[in-house]
Amino acid sequence: xxxxxxxxxxxxxxxxxxxxxxERLGVSFTIQSVGGETGPAQSRSILEYFKFFPTVFxxxxxxxxxxxxxxxxxxxxxxxxxxxxxxxxxxxTDIFGPGEPVSRVCAPLCDEVVVMSEExxxxxxxxxxxxxxxxxxxxxxxxxxxxxxxxxxxxEVGYDVLFPYSPDREVKxxxxxxxxxxxxxxxxxxxxxxxxxxxLDHDEVVNYMNAADALLLTSKSxxxxxxxxxxxxxxxxxxxVDVGDVPEQLExxxxxxxxxNDRELVEGLREILERGERSNGREAATEISVxxxxxxxxxxxxxxx
Numbered sequence: 001x002x003x004x005x006x007x008x009x010x011x012x013x014x015x016x017x018x019x020x021x022x023e024r025l026g027v028s029f030t031i032q033s034v035g036g037e038t039g040p041a042q043s044r045s046i047l048e049y050f051k052f053f054p055t056v057f058x059x060x061x062x063x064x065x066x067x068x069x070x071x072x073x074x075x076x077x078x079x080x081x082x083x084x085x086x087x088x089x090x091x092x093t094d095i096f097g098p099g100e101p102v103s104r105v106c107a108p109l110c111d112e113v114v115v116m117s118e119e120x121x122x123x124x125x126x127x128x129x130x131x132x133x134x135x136x137x138x139x140x141x142x143x144x145x146x147x148x149x150x151x152x153x154x155x156e157v158g159y160d161v162l163f164p165y166s167p168d169r170e171v172k173x174x175x176x177x178x179x180x181x182x183x184x185x186x187x188x189x190x191x192x193x194x195x196x197x198x199x200l201d202h203d204e205v206v207n208y209m210n211a212a213d214a215l216l217l218t219s220k221s222x223x224x225x226x227x228x229x230x231x232x233x234x235x236x237x238x239x240x241v242d243v244g245d246v247p248e249q250l251e252x253x254x255x256x257x258x259x260x261n262d263r264e265l266v267e268g269l270r271e272i273l274e275r276g277e278r279s280n281g282r283e284a285a286t287e288i289s290v291x292x293x294x295x296x297x298x299x300x301x302x303x304x305x
Contacts, residue, residue, distance in 0.1 A: 001301060004064045004084070005031040006056060006074040008044075013202045014133040014226050015070055021134070021294030027301065032059055034074065053077050060084055065305040069110070072103030079109040085304045089114045092223025092244065093171060095123050111304045114297070116224035117245030129300055132224035132245055134290030140206050140233035142282065148210035158191035159273045162212035162236075164205065164227045166198040176218040180265050187270060209234045214272050218265075219243050229288055232281030239269045249288070253281045 003022075007015065010033040019029055032055060036048035052074075060067060060081040068087045069078035072094030078086040088110040094103045095115070104124070107113045113128035115121050121128055154160055161181050167174035174196070181194040194216070197208045209215070215231040215238045222244030229249060231238050238256040240246045250256045256279055257268030 007070040075106035085111040096221035134293030135229040140230045143210040151207045173218040233285040235278040237272045
């Protein structure tokens with residue numbers, strides 16, 4: 001089977017992990033990405049998306065079995081061509097953010113829609129397949145914390161709470177994470193630091209994950225955040241707001257906390273730091289390994305093709 005991928009971000013780690021796992025199952029891919037520069041404070045112009053239409057038209061005639069549009073803003077190009085069936089994968093911000101109208105209009109025109117969580121399915125309000133992004137258990141695994149701390153050169157006394165996103169990404173709500181950690185820093189005898197880690201090679205993240213005492217997620221919206229599953233695979237405790245599929249993923253994972261307000265987040269994170277224990281998250285993470293989720297996606301491809 002040969003699949004044309006349309007994407008706004010050809011470097012997205014979770015998409016590329018899925019592609020690699022599907023290639024091991026015999027699927028081949030060609031990737032086309034929307035042009036133009038992007039960044040935390042920079043978005044593509046509408047012109048770049050319009051220029052993507054003829055690119056897709058030309059490429060879609062090259063004998064593909066189907067077209068897989070990753071992210072809602074690539075859906076118009078996928079459904080505008082008449083050569084191949086289409087699969088649309090929604091990532092979260094294309095349902096909960098400004099791109100939602102485009103996703104909602106295009107979803108019924110696709111042969112199958114894949115979302116990351118039940119919350120996304122309910123929000124979209126239509127039949128679709130729920131497949132969370134899988135975690136690569138060979139890339140994310142437990143490392144002794146002191147060994148990881150030496151690798152990333154975190155040698156200060158106290159606690160380190162990981163925030164694995166750029167503070168400039170508004171949807172991740174860095175100010176709330178900063179507020180939570182600042183509050184706990186005033187409650188414990190030893191200092192509590194919020195460590196922001198972003199822009200690294202994905203292979204390096206495992207060391208920072210294992211060096212942390214906990215991962216903190218304060219996002220305003222999510223689909224199925226990979227950072228939570230990567231922390232689970234490393235047995236790192238997670239403290240998160242009730243967002244996306246996090247409550248489902250953390251069910252039975254201890255210690256970990258899902259809070260609905262700042263007080264619950266503070267109390268939960270404080271307790272985890274004081275306990276100083278790793279979680280049993282890796283056991284749960286095996287249920288969402290990238291191999292399992294890729295096999296589910298292959299079933300979608302076979303139905304559509």
